[in-house]
Amino acid sequence: MPETKLVKNAAGRSVPLKINGKPVIPYKGVGKHNVTGTKHGPKINTCKDFPSDGNKLVGTLKEALKKAGLKDGMTVSTHHHFRNGDLLANQLFDIAKEMGVKDLRWFPSASFPCHEHLIQYLEEGTIHHIEGSMNGALGRFASQGKMKGVGVLRSHGGRYQAVQDGEVKIDIAVIGAACADPFGNANGLYGDSATGLLGFALADSQYADKVIVVTDNMVPFPCVPWQIQGNYVDYAVEIDKLGDPDKIISGTTKITKSPDRVLLAEMTAQFCDETGIIRNGFSFQSGAGGTSLAVGEYFKKIMQEKGIKARFARGGSNKYLVSMLEEGLVDYILDGQTFDLEGVRSMAENQGHVWTSPFTSYNYHGKGNFAGLVDVAILGATEVDVNFNANVVTHSDGYLLHGIGGWQNCLFSKTVILPIPLFRDRIPVVVDEVTTLCGPGELIDVVVTERGIAVNPLRTDLLEKLKGSDLPITTIGELKDEAEKICGKPEKAHFDNQIIAVVKWVDGTVLDVVKKVR
């Protein structure tokens, strides 16, 4: 197959020139790809073809899919606002199967373990392949070489970029919303399936050919605020139940209690304090993982002690961030998503929450984005190598088990810190070379482990500020050596030649491939 012709990209990774039959561009380096061309121009519509009273209700999702012209080979998108509680994507493909439609490209903003149900459709051909995160079972299925097409992994910003630039043309977007009106205006704030935001569906609403909004909480026009604008929507559908509330949002997010991780968090916060990153008016982003949350709590303590505040924190909102907002320690939370019920409550009540989207925060093909304005991003990784390159999608055994999320996009923050254990289950996390390259080392500034902190030599400014510090500053090579001393030299993953997925960089170029596990 011409598809398997490989070239070495700027990161030294062998990548194909075609994916699923379409030409792609190999990664050229950070900020090296010059972009040309124009944004995707969707078909012009006219009001005369839509109900004059604005009522776009159709009886069932099946009817809407028929009206939207669902047919073989189309690209259909869904979104992960309902996370592991999503009931909609499964229903959608059940209907596609019923209708006898084949070879669909599923373009989710992410898929979750609840979508294991769809493996049957990948096997029998209703779905040809998935472009989007494959968490858990679907990733394992792909890693076993069982998916017909090649998976394409994109960051949240990369997904917006791909849609905006016309790399991915969405035929039908199916947008589940906790609240909507018959015109198609929708939000994720109110109702049994409340999720907070609907930003992951923004690009789809703007650029898809047909847009279907599905809700279990239909309200009279106007549904406000309209996070999705009805002017982009073709059909509105009411169904009984979009999601399983317990699995959509955690009742409460939990800070780590593991002493090792608490130590990582404390070291990370001390590092930010000593290097002057924590100062009045600074900004930070930390995820909703246990360690990240703990970092946030240490930040809070430091701000309280110093009597300073942050200008903004980038969410996912959770109860810890909300408490900082409500105590006046941050002026604004710039939310991308919402992780717990406190976040949902606060978002509906508090003007200090600002909705962001992959467009505002992460799209690399815009006139700037917010990621670069963040002073420090605290991120995770499955592996980091001696060149500070990092991996977030595969484990060291080669299995594709995680999505990229906004991780690549956050690498553009002014300082990027990865607080990670030196090893997990006696498998080193700091390694010679990452199994899959997701983030180029030049963008990763600091690796904090329980046995030492490595600063990227490119950041001489940070190293200068750390002179005289009692933090255990070391080098990434020493960390790797120590990990190997404890765990032994790790065995490399065993791969077949078959490419089962590719990892795109934020500019749409191909950064690396994931191969079938042998």
Next chain:
Amino acid sequence: MPETKLVKNAAGRSVPLKINGKPVIPYKGVGKHNVTGTKHGPKINTCKDFPSDGNKLVGTLKEALKKAGLKDGMTVSTHHHFRNGDLLANQLFDIAKEMGVKDLRWFPSASFPCHEHLIQYLEEGTIHHIEGSMNGALGRFASQGKMKGVGVLRSHGGRYQAVQDGEVKIDIAVIGAACADPFGNANGLYGDSATGLLGFALADSQYADKVIVVTDNMVPFPCVPWQIQGNYVDYAVEIDKLGDPDKIISGTTKITKSPDRVLLAEMTAQFCDETGIIRNGFSFQSGAGGTSLAVGEYFKKIMQEKGIKARFARGGSNKYLVSMLEEGLVDYILDGQTFDLEGVRSMAENQGHVWTSPFTSYNYHGKGNFAGLVDVAILGATEVDVNFNANVVTHSDGYLLHGIGGWQNCLFSKTVILPIPLFRDRIPVVVDEVTTLCGPGELIDVVVTERGIAVNPLRTDLLEKLKGSDLPITTIGELKDEAEKICGKPEKAHFDNQIIAVVKWVDGTVLDVVKKVR
């Protein structure tokens, strides 16, 4: 000139096939123009070409215009949020003149008497012509045949449509905002030049090649809410003063005290009551003119008496609408613009205000818009003829003195009522044939004058409901006869053959022309 080849359009008006050298489509009838093609795809940008820390500040507007590449023949847009208090558009063209740039197409969302300053540039060639409303002196200048190009008059929705569809490609959009940050996020809510909303600049931000945000109130990132998103913005500029606050927003809007107009308002409200238009959950739009405001006050009284409320009112917000919102008589105000200080205050404080834009409310080339969802729109007109056709841009003497605003777009409301005096200054308002056709009669349902109410015969439903009414129901022909009885047969305007402007319909087709006054 081939430009002057005229054809009769579906409204029987003779219109050219080319305007300013570009082909145009004659009006085909309401809902008759099938649209093809795709929306305008602006150039793809990349973050690597923008400051990594998001700081897009440049020192002066002149510097920003140079960086944006201002040159001969470009299309430059501005917006009328500052109304007659705008200082920005004049500064902009002063700079263009200084730079020696020629033949600009000025594409304002509207122009006001304060822009009389620009006539010198129309004369000496800095500005080639204006596409947009020309209120007052600029309209008179055009009507005298002095503008080099042909003016193109569009409704607010038609302006969005033209930009979205690529009919008008904006090279540089200059967006004045009461509040902005160095990334380019901007709103009209806070600061000395507060205007409420910035919706008229939305299309420009999305589709223009280069976007410059200018403010006299620069705040640290994030400027929230971001009515204009910095991700669309190339440069941010801080200047001393954007506008003259007294002229931006009236301190307070005033209801008419004229007994004749109060009568019109009362008759209109009674008409809406008797025909069942005013019912629990209804919706209405009335402008900020004295008569319209009075209609609103009568609506309020009727709602209070009946103990009912409206689901929404379409703004411009003003103190009367705000009082209805705050008394719980309307659930939401869907704001397009803001007419007085009470409106500005309430918008910043009250969640019942919902921002709309020409995209959500008026764009005819969308998947529906809000105009069609409004139960009743109360509008004005300079003339109405015996076929219910109406004119809002010229006076009977032929002079082009007003813009279209959202008027054409509002004609898609379920019932359209024009409360107008039968004559003004002894010149009939109800006439044989309107001087300039702006709205096709089939969309105009009711004409309310102090001497009788004419219902469009197409609205048999309304006529049915009025049986037994004590309202002075008559016919449009009788109204015209009565006007002529009182004022005499009006003299037609005297026109030269030169077309000085065209009136576009909401779908981009050419509805009528305006000729040079002899």
